[in-house]
Amino acid sequence: MGILQYFIGPIIVFLIMHPIFSTLYKNVEKKDKGFVLSYYRLTHRGKLIRSLWVMLFLFLIFPLHYWGEDLTRNELPMYATNFLLVFVIDILYNYTKWKKHENINFL
Secondary structure (H helix, E strand, O other): OOOOHHHHHHHHHHHHHHHHHHHOOOOOOOOOOOEEEOHEEHHHHHHHHHHHHHHHHHHHHHHHHHHHOOOOEEEEEEHHHHHHHHHHHHHHHHHHHHHHHHHHHHH
């Protein structure tokens, strides 16, 4: 089973909680600057900035996690690639949504 068990639980929690929080914060005013604890109260620009900060901390924490976990040579690249892929997709998505929303506001 190995590393797969670390992905199944969070994915199930995400699939349950994301629709709940999306509907709760749908009509709430989004905040662009400053600290907001809830990711769902941020604009797409704020989500992009938060994703970039999280990616920075991920690169700082990943070597510590590598030395602390007992990962095989096959699991380590898969683990790193999955995290990087998720963050790159998130950053690209938030960037395109931010630019699209920005163009709508200026028209």
